[in-house]
Amino acid sequence: MSAVNEKKVAALEAVKYIKSGMTVGLGTGSTAFFMIEAIGEMVKNGLQIKAVATSNETEKLATKLGINVITLAEAKRLDVTIDGADEVDEDFQLIKGGGGALLREKIVAHNSDLNVIIADSSKSVAKLGKFKLPIETIPFATQLILKELDDMGLSPVQRMKGDKAYKTDENNDILDIDIWDTEIELNDLEQQLKSIPGVVETGLFLTSTNVVIIGIGEEAVIKKK
Numbered sequence: 001m002s003a004v005n006e007k008k009v010a011a012l013e014a015v016k017y018i019k020s021g022m023t024v025g026l027g028t029g030s031t032a033f034f035m036i037e038a039i040g041e042m043v044k045n046g047l048q049i050k051a052v053a054t055s056n057e058t059e060k061l062a063t064k065l066g067i068n069v070i071t072l073a074e075a076k077r078l079d080v081t082i083d084g085a086d087e088v089d090e091d092f093q094l095i096k097g098g099g100g101a102l103l104r105e106k107i108v109a110h111n112s113d114l115n116v117i118i119a120d121s122s123k124s125v126a127k128l129g130k131f132k133l134p135i136e137t138i139p140f141a142t143q144l145i146l147k148e149l150d151d152m153g154l155s156p157v158q159r160m161k162g163d164k165a166y167k168t169d170e171n172n173d174i175l176d177i178d179i180w181d182t183e184i185e186l187n188d189l190e191q192q193l194k195s196i197p198g199v200v201e202t203g204l205f206l207t208s209t210n211v212v213i214i215g216i217g218e219e220a221v222i223k224k225k
């Protein structure tokens with residue numbers, strides 16, 4: 001079975017967590033796509049939920065499928081959020097933000113009672129960091145943060161879209177950094193990165209995840225914290 005189908009296998013298992021009356025956080029990306037599509041189908045069949053989208057892209061898709069999208073302020077608190085990841089390790093730690101949605105994703109995860117991560121088998125790793133860690137920065141500070149991260153040995157690269165700087169939904173920049181060889185422990189690294197003025201958020205999700213569902217071939221392997 002291809003990786004694309006493993007994403008769908010995980011997504012279809014995850015939507016079993018959703019019941020009528022819930023407020024649901026909708027993740028972003030190609031794995032989340034299958035989850036949103038499945039929820040759209042459930043809504044057509046009578047499921048009644050409210051949803052908060054983690055990106056403009058997700059909001060557009062969910063609205064198109066008839067899902068009732070509300071703001072985070074209206075939701076106040078979410079029952080469950082289902083989202084993808086770029087890497088997930090054995091300790092439920094994640095790298096996210098490959099699609100640039102890490103800031104809203106982290107805010108939504110923080111405000112959710114249950115966070116379910118869905119992924120194909122290629123995302124499951126023994127150690128985080130083969131995937132470059134995305135950092136969201138305020139444009140005013142980006143060039144100086146690039147220098148600071150370079151001095152830390154993290155080989156930052158500014159994400160581009162063609163010949164222009166890539167911009168997030170919040171109109172910020174993304175720097176992708178290499179944490180594979182760093183000797184800094186992940187919690188410390190998160191603290192150090194967040195302490196640089198102009199760094200808005202990092203793609204390290206170290207404590208928010210409760211359930212990981214990995215599609216392995218046709219099987220959905222569920223791990224609970």
Ligand SMILES: O=C[C@H](O)[C@H](O)[C@H](O)COP(=O)(O)O
Nearest residue numbers: 029030031097098099100101
């Ligand atoms: O910014 C994007 C999100 O963090 C995605 O959930 C993550 O990049 C995984 O995306 P995909 O399911 O497309 O691999």
